Amino acid sequence: MADPTRLRAHEMAALLRSGEISSRALTEAHLSAAERQNHALNAWLVIYRENALAQADAADKRIAEARRAGTAALNALHPLCGIPIALKDLVSVKGGQATAGSKILKGYIAPFDSTVAARLKDAGAVILGKTNMDEFAMGSSTEHSAYGPTANPWDLTRVPGGSSGGSAAAVASFHTPLAIGTDTGGSIRQPASMCGVVGIKPTYGRVSRYGIVAFASSLDQIGPFARDARDAATLLHAVAGRDDRDATSAPEPVPTELLGLATSDDEAAAYLKGKRIALPKEYFVEGMEPGVAARIREAVGAMEQAGARVEEVSLPHTDYGLATYYIIAPAEASSNLARFDGVRYGYNDRSSGEFIADYIKTRGAGFGPEVKRRIMLGTYALSAGYYDAYYLKAQKVRTLIKADFDAVWAAGFDAICAPTSPTVAFSLGARTEDPVAMYLSDACTLPINMAGLPGMSIPAGLSDGLPVGLQIIGAPWSELSMLRLARAYEGITARAPWRDLEPAELQLTDDPTTPSPIERKERQKSGASAPGAGGHS
Amino acid sequence: MTSAPAAAGTGALARYEAVIGIEIHCQLKTASKMFCACDTQIEGAEPNSHCCPVCLGLPGTLPTINKSAVEWVIATGFAIDGEVATTTRWDRKNYFYPDIPKGYQISQYQLPLVANGKLTFDTSEGPFTVRVRRAHLEEDTGRLIHEDRDGRRVSLARRSLIDFDRSGMPLMEIVTEPDIRTAEQARRYAEELRLLMRTIGASDAEMENGQMRVEANVSIRPIGREAFGTRVEVKNMNSMRAVERAIAFEIERQAELIDGGGAVHMETRGWDDPSQSTYHMRPKEEENDYRYFPEPDLPPLTTTPEWLAAIKARLPELPAVRRTRYQTEFGLSGYDASVLVNDLASTALFEGALAAGEGVPAKLLANWVTGEYMRLVKGEESGGSADPVQLAALVKLVADGAISGTNAKEVFAEHFATGRVVAAIVEARGFRQISDAGALGTAVDEVLAANPAAVADYRAGKGAAVGFLVGQVMKATRGQANAAMVQTALRERLAKTE
Numbered sequence A: 001m002a003d004p005t006r007l008r009a010h011e012m013a014a015l016l017r018s019g020e021i022s023s024r025a026l027t028e029a030h031l032s033a034a035e036r037q038n039h040a041l042n043a044w045l046v047i048y049r050e051n052a053l054a055q056a057d058a059a060d061k062r063i064a065e066a067r068r069a070g071t072a073a074l075n076a077l078h079p080l081c082g083i084p085i086a087l088k089d090l091v092s093v094k095g096g097q098a099t100a101g102s103k104i105l106k107g108y109i110a111p112f113d114s115t116v117a118a119r120l121k122d123a124g125a126v127i128l129g130k131t132n133m134d135e136f137a138m139g140s141s142t143e144h145s146a147y148g149p150t151a152n153p154w155d156l157t158r159v160p161g162g163s164s165g166g167s168a169a170a171v172a173s174f175h176t177p178l179a180i181g182t183d184t185g186g187s188i189r190q191p192a193s194m195c196g197v198v199g200i201k202p203t204y205g206r207v208s209r210y211g212i213v214a215f216a217s218s219l220d221q222i223g224p225f226a227r228d229a230r231d232a233a234t235l236l237h238a239v240a241g242r243d244d245r246d247a248t249s250a251p252e253p254v255p256t257e258l259l260g261l262a263t264s265d266d267e268a269a270a271y272l273k274g275k276r277i278a279l280p281k282e283y284f285v286e287g288m289e290p291g292v293a294a295r296i297r298e299a300v301g302a303m304e305q306a307g308a309r310v311e312e313v314s315l316p317h318t319d320y321g322l323a324t325y326y327i328i329a330p331a332e333a334s335s336n337l338a339r340f341d342g343v344r345y346g347y348n349d350r351s352s353g354e355f356i357a358d359y360i361k362t363r364g365a366g367f368g369p370e371v372k373r374r375i376m377l378g379t380y381a382l383s384a385g386y387y388d389a390y391y392l393k394a395q396k397v398r399t400l401i402k403a404d405f406d407a408v409w410a411a412g413f414d415a416i417c418a419p420t421s422p423t424v425a426f427s428l429g430a431r432t433e434d435p436v437a438m439y440l441s442d443a444c445t446l447p448i449n450m451a452g453l454p455g456m457s458i459p460a461g462l463s464d465g466l467p468v469g470l471q472i473i474g475a476p477w478s479e480l481s482m483l484r485l486a487r488a489y490e491g492i493t494a495r496a497p498w499r500d501l502e503p504a505e506l507q508l509t510d511d512p513t514t515p516s517p518i519e520r521k522e523r524q525k526s527g528a529s530a531p532g533a534g535g536h537s
Numbered sequence B: 001m002t003s004a005p006a007a008a009g010t011g012a013l014a015r016y017e018a019v020i021g022i023e024i025h026c027q028l029k030t031a032s033k034m035f036c037a038c039d040t041q042i043e044g045a046e047p048n049s050h051c052c053p054v055c056l057g058l059p060g061t062l063p064t065i066n067k068s069a070v071e072w073v074i075a076t077g078f079a080i081d082g083e084v085a086t087t088t089r090w091d092r093k094n095y096f097y098p099d100i101p102k103g104y105q106i107s108q109y110q111l112p113l114v115a116n117g118k119l120t121f122d123t124s125e126g127p128f129t130v131r132v133r134r135a136h137l138e139e140d141t142g143r144l145i146h147e148d149r150d151g152r153r154v155s156l157a158r159r160s161l162i163d164f165d166r167s168g169m170p171l172m173e174i175v176t177e178p179d180i181r182t183a184e185q186a187r188r189y190a191e192e193l194r195l196l197m198r199t200i201g202a203s204d205a206e207m208e209n210g211q212m213r214v215e216a217n218v219s220i221r222p223i224g225r226e227a228f229g230t231r232v233e234v235k236n237m238n239s240m241r242a243v244e245r246a247i248a249f250e251i252e253r254q255a256e257l258i259d260g261g262g263a264v265h266m267e268t269r270g271w272d273d274p275s276q277s278t279y280h281m282r283p284k285e286e287e288n289d290y291r292y293f294p295e296p297d298l299p300p301l302t303t304t305p306e307w308l309a310a311i312k313a314r315l316p317e318l319p320a321v322r323r324t325r326y327q328t329e330f331g332l333s334g335y336d337a338s339v340l341v342n343d344l345a346s347t348a349l350f351e352g353a354l355a356a357g358e359g360v361p362a363k364l365l366a367n368w369v370t371g372e373y374m375r376l377v378k379g380e381e382s383g384g385s386a387d388p389v390q391l392a393a394l395v396k397l398v399a400d401g402a403i404s405g406t407n408a409k410e411v412f413a414e415h416f417a418t419g420r421v422v423a424a425i426v427e428a429r430g431f432r433q434i435s436d437a438g439a440l441g442t443a444v445d446e447v448l449a450a451n452p453a454a455v456a457d458y459r460a461g462k463g464a465a466v467g468f469l470v471g472q473v474m475k476a477t478r479g480q481a482n483a484a485m486v487q488t489a490l491r492e493r494l495a496k497t498e
């Protein structure tokens, strides 16, 4: 058999059921790829070889029992049974680490399963390990991880996007067919775009946040990474749905049709006929790379050719998205991160013998600069005398941003299409010294979090040899139609020349002499140009 | 430190008016904690035996609302005639302290569940009403235990231990307007609120184990001045007596300070029971900035009219209503009604005995509860109990003249101590009174025949001789004769033979 890591999850599931492959073999193939190549990528913070193989064996047992019981039992098996998956390192799994990319959570072992992890375990999925991320999901490049940056397999000198960069890079590198990420302002969609994979941020309340280390509670959502729409839909279905442990999770039913997206490309493409797609003019922002704009217009043009009606619309409050996001998200974060005081778990410095002084030392050394910046921003925004001018006002503007989208749905549009990121993956270090430039990476994604809408990024070709993501945005709870549209787009571009390209520099990661992203960063700091593995277009 | 004032609120209140506001925290009586499923039975438990990832504030955990805690606050709202919010929400109160595991406390800031209530109660100067500004729901903190190097618990700690069992316990905070003027009113307010909590079942409100915590904001101003003085917060009052004494002390302390040309400083002071005085705990130069903002992990809560109506319908008879009813329905004095109602066990005994025995005279029963029962409960032999059915039976015997008052008290004392049924005690002790006219007549005739001298005295106009003859009959019947009937029978016979 060809390399099983190149399969989609639904193809793996079929082979598992037919007995052509075991979950153990599948898991072993992914583990060894991850172990071999992580040096050059730093996508994984921890790989659970033994646990993963044990879970794979358990899945093989379930599959074997089902096979003995007959077709009905085999069909009743969860589609993720025996399928490898990666979790962003802020998803709590009982007995495992959850660093959230921070030094302050070093050594913390979660004593409970997050709802997402529990549902994946119940499904029989095989958890391979935990992936790298910007500290507390604050960042757009995965460079703000306390455990070093992650490299983009398309160009090892570039970032994978962030904050779920490790998950995106692991899926793009065939270390796993599926991964879980979180998206507060674009942290799933933007790295999916930059790594050339599919990533979904569901409607706020669709997936339980219980057990996911919080960044900004009113914006955080958990979602899937995959290499196609069908796999992403299957993973979304597995983790979505009301959870009594998260009061903000919605009782909205999860459509089972998510498991039945069209298998044939033509059938999928037919969905586009008569669909009304809105193209918001404000999302073709200044500073957008022409190559990105071109790919998006081509993608939308292809949909139009397939029968969709595309119209330009205006989302007039888009400009305020960034400013209000950087009030609300840091405000909530400043409070959410107050619990990291070194008293009960994680990193601590108790050298001063006085608790306030210990707090200052612990938090001073435990948090990285970007996290501190946001805690200060948020603390300021919530301070007496500033609350009304900042936090309260930002919440009002948030309502206006939401109203912009409501008007689009009221006008009868089925979806909004836009670029996911104004640029392709940028170079490591290019934006770390300029927070505002980094924040602008999320200009096209964060309004969707502000409005609580579902959004996704799907590969739409390359610009200068690097992936461009098409963002599809839907009305609340419209994940199914959003995914049908994404699947339709896959259908009409199935034969595009860029479709089955592998990340250009993935092969370099097999070479143990290829520098790690941490080495690159250090060399960059010392002024030397990074040798080897450089030759991107 | 100033010396303890001689008598509560005598000196200072001649020149100054005290302005007092009270904040009371009550631990609500729920099976599980405010935001998690942990059991609330933490009394006497090992430290940190009643906590979970949620109440320990572990990363990724989220709160879920305990509906019954919300219902207790709403019930309290109805009981104090307050306005219950149609929409309420939770806010985060942000501050750093090792006993709050999340770095914030989930509380209610802008939209409390209850606003604008009031509570009326009796004082030595007559009825008094305090306006309640708000009542809201919040979670309790953990508890810090300070140890020295030998592991002894001290206030100046070598190291501090944290017990998170109390973390996340449901608390209701009830805040008054600054309506209170005397230490007695403060105490009576707290007592009435405690009674209300116990009556509706919202809280056991035991001050000794922290289920009810009273804090007072005390300031004074020269009589006639409108502007408030500088207020001092008084804490650590762990009994009702302490509430009254601490506030009285604080009023005197502030008056002495001002009289001596000094100034009152904004501070938090603690009550020290052994020295009967308050001491400086910490300055309160400015309000902490708690950076309140709406709790994003909990959606706002809408209270539907149906839900509110159901909570209201479950409320029992409230103390104030009950006091009035006892006066109008049973003819009890205001004082007796209050004594009965202010003690929940007495109320239950009274109501139970009334329900148990048909024809038990309520007023006599009330006397027994407020008299003998409460005497025994407070006495050294407390630990006993009275069964309402047995008390009803006993009071009925007394009312029917079937047992003497003195004997009845003995019977009740034995029942209280041993739980034996009244009929058995009366029987064993031979206390059943002879009220049978025939049997009594025989005894009287025998005494008259045996004491001709006394009979002659009586006839000679010495009325006191009747007393001697009654005594002889009682002696002959070993005290079981109905004394009133004996006297009547004697007089009848003496008059006849005249």
Ligand SMILES: [Zn+2]
Pocket (backbone or CB within 6 Å): B033, B036, B037, B038, B050, B051, B052, B053, B054, B055, B056, B168
């Ligand atoms: Zn708990």
